[in-house]
Amino acid sequence: MTDATTTVFGRDVRTWSTRPGERLARAHRKVAQRVGGRAASTLGLVAGGVVVAMSTAAAIAVYDDVTGRSGVQRLDGPALRLAKRLRSPSVNTAAGSIAYGFGPVGMPLLTLGTGAVLALRSRTATPLAFVAAAGGGSLTMTLLGKRIVHRNRPPRREAAPPYEHSPSFPSGHTINAASVGAVVAYLLMLQQRRRGNEVALATAAGTTIAAVGASRVLLGAHWFTDVVMGWTTGLGWATAVITAHRLHLSLSEDQAGDAGQAD
Template structure:
């Protein structure tokens, strides 16, 4: 058995052992998944958990669309959206518009993959394992699927172009893709960083920086008039839900690994 696997050091965050489950339900699921891991290997169990989690996440997206429709029919959405956008209009200036556009592009379809790829290369080299690749690809793929599903299910119009800063966007507004994807991808990166950080202050700063980035991306979407506030709020909620499922899947993988399941081949074995 490959006892010194690249994932072996990922069991704890500080003093918290991720392979210990406090709730009875958690212990039951972990026990079942460990049994599957011993039979089929830890990595197939991780992939199965992510697939199940993705189904749950898509279902959550559908539920969010139903809730949004109910709220929209009651005209409760406008109570938040229009006043916040009007306030954002008062904050604009040519310099602010340029800076915020540059910042929001970091979380766009070009910027976010570059950020994810950079961290992914670093994680793979550091850990000598493929788990970071699996987690980041699953996390980003799931968030993209949730974004597409939400936009197709609801088809909400964006704020008027007269209230937006160019370049304009024409896809449906709900949920905010920039916000949802940055929440999930940056959240996964933060989680992977925390697994190898021994100092409390380093972990705190990692969480603070990641949180501020995600919050600022969401705020930038409203500031630029590319999304309504409720698009961003829903994206944060959906992103955090999917992130929690990804982390839970990884914890189940670590638990199965800790209790003797066969790990996936590490980087050295694949590339040698």
């Protein structure tokens, strides 16, 4: 029987259905045999971060080249004009609340609080460690991206409060929401026994990630392409963190099987 706490939509996350996945799991186990499971998970996260960082750097290079010639930048002006038409006192208030909730203060509290609750429910610190990794990695990529690409935000006259002052690219709110939101949803789904609950969690996470990004454009805090890069980078990092967690579960299963055979 498959443990309900290791499945998402009926699929056991400890198993790998592709050859690259199987090779990755074997490599992870070999590393764990040499340095230990915890260190192997840390190295897996670092490796995933390097892959995401390299992909992001390549995307930034393409972004600079394309926007310098008018490609995706054509989306920014129309998106901002649409955002201005959609604004109203109630809409601005809602978008501002999202900005505060997923901002520099609210997001760390939300991340650590959610991770702590998951850890208490599962009686292990593993969920907290992976949620913290998702948040820490997304923050690092946000800071690096802003230092590499010094893009100005939309003009203040085109924006609505709360106003921002740091470089525009990429959208930190969006990266954080995408990475942490996806990882938290995945960890919560592992604790569900009903398919309907899993669907609800996936829908809530997707809606939240989309809403945070849309709110940044709506307020004029970011250009649309800043948000698109935030979505892709955040979800890329979330994929790396989730993969590392799956490797952790696979290793735990292998170690339990080895212990059982030894008995």
